[in-house]
Amino acid sequence: MSAGEPHSIPCPDPQLAAAAEYVLANPGKQLRAKLVRETAAMLGSADPNCGVETVATAIELLHSYSLVHDDLPAMDNDDLRRGRPTVHRAFDEATAILVGDGFQARAFEIIARDSSLSAEQRVELFALLSQAVGFEGMVGGQALDMAAEHQQCGIAELTRLHRLKTGALIQAAVVGGAIVAGANRETLDRLATFAMNLGLAFQVIDDVLDVTACSDDLGKTAGKDAISGKSTYVTCLGIDGAKAEAARLLNEAVDALEPFGESALALRDVALSMVERSK
Template sequence: MSITDNIKEAQLLCSANISALASPIDPGDTGAMAELAAASRYSLEGLGKLMRPMLSFSAAKALATDDPYLLSYTTTALELIHTYSLIHDDLPAMDDDDTRRGKPSLHEAYDEATAILVGDGLQARAFELLADAPDLSAEQKIRMIKVLAQASGFEGMVGGQYIDIQAVDSAMSLKDLKAMHDMKTGALIRASLALGGIVANATDEQLTALDDYGRHIGLAFQVVDDILDAEGDSETLGKTAGKDLEANKPTYVKLLGLDGAKTEAQRLLKAALEPLEMFGESAEQLRELARYIVERDR
């Protein structure tokens, strides 16, 4: 599926925000700090799909809030957390991948220590941005910080990544596979939607609907990733294809077969679209993103 003009516009807005807000390091610094800044910039060059910032922006838009400045700190924080997680996932002690976003992973371009520290720095910067977010109340900031911390930590990405590492060369039921990916991939996607909702002062009912959408589209994202890992090529994906099969990891393709995984992705897409009905036409960008997630080729 091609990216629509609406999605392209959201990508450009999010990319501009990230470029402006990502690093607090003074461009005039020299020596070691200049090298650290260069490594940080390298990790954020050629950004990927910017799916999480766009989901957050689109959630707020569904609630009639689409001020790029108001959302800039939130969307940038989300991409910094996502990028930090990719840097650490690629490390030899984790997924051991030497390619990311079509170029050498950060630990290959620099070294492992630099990659760990840049990842740590991006994570810290994300929470600093949420604390500094302009025109939001203290209550909104605290809620966002808690949501993002839970999605990033033991209940979310960290826990999911640990389960994933332990699952190599072992059998896993479909139920357990879904639970793992709801943590590893889905938690940050759901947090992205929640942050957009919090910025837009969503009601509890609206936040529940956004979370329901996010829960299904987060799983769909991973199902499609597994399909692309089995079908895609490294050049198109921008990362090593066939990595999960080579590592003998449990995947949706392994458990359901290729056709079964594609059917599951379509089922999850349908389920994700249903809770958006309460928002009417204002949620059209969220619908476009859901279709793009399922029908993408990278």
């Protein structure tokens, strides 16, 4: 199974299998998978058979799990994702919960079964990904996000929230690619800094697009932050101020790649595409 390849998850229940296929057949931009690939390639490990595609797929499965669960009525209560009805609308809430659960489990399973990864790499990846999606990552960030509805938050609080909810998995994608490539601790730390600044810049632009783009372009419900009463970088800084903050964070991210020279150009281009986007 590779990132974005449907029909690859075995499941005994027809409805659950159909719901999983529904998500996988509409994979989105796969930006996190691109980060895995380009990070590994920058560090000299472009062979997809050495675990790169496994980690890229695992990251995308975890991202898909988070979106399916975030869209649920008990969470963000959204009806549109990637231009189509959300899973709980196309099927039902129970199926959506199970699809998300299955994607999360599958992500760890495919890493465990990839013999091209050393035992040490697999343990390191398990620790990285479990933290990124758990209480110290996406789950914790989602809890803070829900608690912040109809509350006034400052920049420091928003940054903490989005480091967890958005930044943690983007950071895991980059660091995961570096782990596959056998990077040392200094390199891992530098790339973690790059990825966290990139993740925050990505979120700032997401906040901007929520008020400047339409639902058809976004593939999800525009204006949802205002409807939910959420503080955003736009409510705190204004549109121009938010754009300036995104540019600052992007510059800090790109600066962290300077020691890698021309080998980092492709990774830098992915970073630019994530922030300089219109949808």
